[in-house]
Amino acid sequence: MPGLGTTLGRGGATTFQQDLQHSDCILIMGSNMAENHPVGFQWVMEARERGAEVIHVDPRFTRTSAVATRHVKIRPGSDIAFLGGIVNYIITHERWFHDYVVNYTNAPVIIDPRFRDTDDLDGVFSGFDAKQEAYDLASWQYEDLDMTGSAGRRMGSTVSGGKLVTHELSPSEKAAVDRPLEHGEPPHVDFTLQHPRCVFQLLKRHYARYTPEMVEQICGSPKEHFLAVAEALCANSGRERTSAIAYAVGWTHHTEGAQFIRTAAMIQLLLGNIGRPGGGILALRGHASIQGSTDIPTLYELLPGYIPMPEEGMTDLATFLYETTAKGGFWGHMDAYMISLLKAWYGEHATAENDWCFGHLPRINGDHSIYPAMMGMFEGSVKGFFCVGENPAVGSANASLHRRAMANLDWLVVRDFFEIESAAFWYDSVEIETGVLRTANIKTEIFLLPAADHMQKDGSFTNTQRLLQWHHKAVEPKGDARSELWFYYHLGKRIREKLRASSDPKNRAINELTWNYPELGALEEPDAHAVLREINGWGPDGKALDAYTKLKPDGSTACGCWIYCGVFKDEQNQAARRKPGHEQSWVAPDWGWAWPANRRQLYNRASADPDGNPWSERKRYVWWDAERKEWTGHDVPDFVKDKPPDYVPPDGAKAEKALDGRSPFIMQGDGKGWLFVPDGLVDGPLPTHYEPEESPVDNALYAQQSNPVRERWPSAINPYHPSGSATGADVFPYVMTSYRLAEHHTGGGMSRTLPHLAELQPEMFCEVSPALAAERELVHGTWATIVSARSAIEARVLVTDRVPDYEIQGRPVRVVGLPFHFGRRGIAVGDSANDLWSISADPNVHIQETKAATCDIIAGRRPRGPALSALVNDYRRRAGLPAEE
Amino acid sequence: MSGLYDETAAEREMATHTQQESRKGFFTDTTLCIGCKACEVACKEWNQLPADGYAFTGNSYDNTGELNGSTWRHVAFVEQLRSGALAAPAAPPPQSPAQSQSQSQSQGAPTGGHQVVHPDAGRWLMESDVCKHCTHAACLDVCPTGALVRTEFGTVVVQQDVCNGCGYCVPACPFGVIDKRDYDGHAGKCTLCYDRLQDGETPACAKACPTESIQYGDVEELRTRADARLAKLQREGQYTDASLYLRDTGDGIGGAGAFFLLLDKPEVYGLPPDPFDTTRDLGRLWRHAGYAALALVGVTALAALGTRR
């Protein structure tokens, strides 16, 4: 998550769920935690019962709102206006935590004089290339010092708007890249925070227009309710108190989702809530190991441990390391992490002479995420596709596009527990029904392979708080069901066998790969422990390493994922540790294993003041023990254990040694929390309110309507509605938002198939306010049809006051709420909300915007067959969009 | 309501086992309920009950509708919101930095006073309903086959192998809890996980409940806990509408093994406001007749026992 990663240094929740019980105020926003993380929510209830404020800011009144102490409504997609309003409130009323901000953030740093703010350029920052729809980040840098973001790239190239933007460095820029920190500090800082170009003043000016009145106008949140939230956060922060913020995909599913999260991180920095008990930001992930699948990424732009995937032009390891190694902090050891990874993968074949097999790695040169890949399938360039425990035919935006894309493949492998929609689309889908697809014309060869479940295999999940927990195999998989471990291991073995004799240079990367794991039992299941041990890594003696600080850039260590180094400490599977929680402190350090280094609260050096003493007794967590000359406390200190608070880096210091003793953000190049992000985000150094791709209103703050570098794929199959006051926008007058229910799981494969869950939410429905129902003559309990330029779906009507109406800039805005779980297979069936969405995405993380768009809604069921296409085409015509087929 | 029964007699009547356990039950605190329905699923999973059907009811988020022979936990959802007024009371005026500094420096304790219910905003009530395991259980009294029994835990259980499906118990229940199932013709309802209790385990619903809205334990202890909870809520000005339902032993069913903390009148949740044992008069007649019959049969049985010796 670059929102957290660029601001704080690591793309993970800063805190852990149990610690919420110590919060004095919890803001839940972009999350419906009680419904989607019910068991984690027990810790919010604990806090509430101890007297904490629990605030839910959400477009709907949900089961979370029902037990919160305060619910404030907010128009979908307007969160930065609300959060920016809080930033403005904090600064205007001087409620920021002075000593924390001055010492622990980059507030004092002076920014390049070329920098221009959105206020100067009416909604865009300096460096915007309108033709490319991309930013050149050069003018966002610190003055005379180029900062590489955490595992980011050196200035010179960025993937912005889905494109690789290169920038020829001027001599002064080159000097800024090569300049080190001076005794831990950038060359130009103003600790009085008065310099007009210091980050604090830029921040103050940038958010000056985010007034309570503006918040009310943009978000539709009553001003006094907004003020109550801002005040509650301020009143519950400081030396004696802490506030926490919890979010989920309600923030990520936007064309500037990373910036939503970043604004929250900025608030927490200003209020001094990061790294402290009861504080922090809890990123609530929606799948058992979604954190794990970014740590050990099945993501195109990353290698394990957030090492960037090499880009085109990084021809050798030296170039790669020059581009990605940070001036200070632990990203200063990129060489050790990368070479250890290559040793884990290529073993004896990786030598200093052959650049550690760096040349075996493929290169990226643009956005290769799932949406462009699906476009590639639709257009025919992608021929083969593995769909593994995922259901894009239901779960992905513009689901119809995905079904049609898969119908254009040469071959498709689906691995799942059930025959999900993504396996059955060729004979059971809306497209078959309308005649857009015909079974006999679909060339795709499909292999549907039964998968083993978590009870049938050993392995570890990484939960929402970066905690690895091992699950032990309870029973053998049935029939042909196999684990993914088995599938990929044996697939790899077969491929290697086929290519073994090949002298083709492209096959060296396969043939030299280390691919030997012990095979267990009759099924020849690869030993998951052995894989975890490789992930952990080993030293020159072949013994499992106990810490990533032991990794070396000389080829003597191997490590599959450096941030997981330590999970196999002492040759023990630390993820399988299960010392009962009631026998430990609330931190529970002996249950499972958390990355990094088993730390549960990140950046916890910030729980002490610059001198190393707790900010207060009440919020004591990690502190400097002057007698023993080490950091100590309730958790593993997130700091060099014996680096004293008064440490000043000597000349020429590198990596963590280049950071001083009071900089808690040890993954950042300068050790500071970044209120202003000079590098690492492609759509701006300061979060700025833009309207969603499709909005019923114009941007009240700037002429720039939407995120100028958001990703778009305009085509006949992926049309966008006119937005704001544009002609034709009124054809889709309502706002739609999608979400989950407590009773179901994502695309439904693991819930709509189970009777005990299916009966609880058996059918697709939509939630509308009484006013909207009256306006469109929708009758509670009957059917409605929701229409977009992509498709039309039908849903049962639930008229409820829980969906509020909004007044935005003097006009009513009404919302249609849509659970997205449903599909045609399983027991609980219904049309898929994702059929309605277009694909437009955040340019940093390529996540689609499915939390806010526009639609129409009419009474009655949708037409069947070709009449459905005719209805959608009629809407397209009226909105001025080309009809399809 | 009080005085219908002699409480001591009621308790004595419940002691039907030589190895009597302390009475077990549920205290369901609706102020802690998040409406997740984990209780419904955990119950059905443990008791291996089928789904009832797959129909959208339109009744808020409640699609199971009611307690019946195969749904032994049921979460009721009551929406009490007024359109456009979904928010908190007016904010406190912004404080000067000085004010806030002194406040946050001096006060160690949380700000407190979580007024969850905003009178001007409305609320969404959720309540997990279950068999009440009445002190005076009409279902038990009318069962002609002995399928319904009072266990050593003071709970009321249907023995599936004995039940002949006569259905007398169904109209007898003042709460409409017990029900006859289509699929096997037997009556069914919550057993308080009688089998789990044998092993000292918590009933499945209470064990699963993520927020401890469903609390299981000794009824006496739960009553004390409920009283303390109510007093706390009233003392702190939270949930001023809160009241305990079926906690009193003097009510028409002699108190319940499963009782509730509600935020509105019982009828708002679909619960009878003034339930009474439907056999309270009939029962005495039957009992007297029963004693007479027993005396006769008992003599015969003893005689038989004697001869065997």
Add this chain to the structure above:
Amino acid sequence: MREETPAGGVRSWPLVRQFTGRDKHALGAAALSATTAALEPRTATADRVVKSICPYCAVGCGQKIYVKDEQVVQVEGDPDSPISRGRLCPKGSATRGLSTSPSRLSKVRYRRPYGTAWEELDLETAMEMIADRVVATREATWEATSNDGKPLNRTMGIASLGGATLDNEENYLMKKLYTALGVVQVENQARL
């Protein structure tokens, strides 16, 4: 804990129990059937209990899997977990159904190009066919260098989606194999 119920004989007769025991109204011990008397929870009769973690959301609740005769007979929360303290949500509580559902797949299904029905295929053949297709597609779509001659070492002809419900070890092998094959379009739910 339970009323002693004689295994047989006259003393097990309900009426005798009613008369001789405390249960004069035959509402309790006297009315217990033999089945009721023999009740035992599945959690007690399981062959083994295996510690696990819930596969749904990322809270990471501890689960205990109860196994009897190599079947999962019950899944409950693990009270030892410091995160979940033995509790589970509706999805976590329904986990056993994943294992016992009659619609759960256990055989490979194959749909040939332009086919109109699923066919059966043994796993061995399916694996071999998939390996062949990966090799062939990779060969046909290989990009050794970019237009201006910089190394790319990749195929854009193959894509993969999935991972967020998979184990770390599985994701690791996926990423390792795909990267070695030059497959870069590797994605998961983290974005969805």
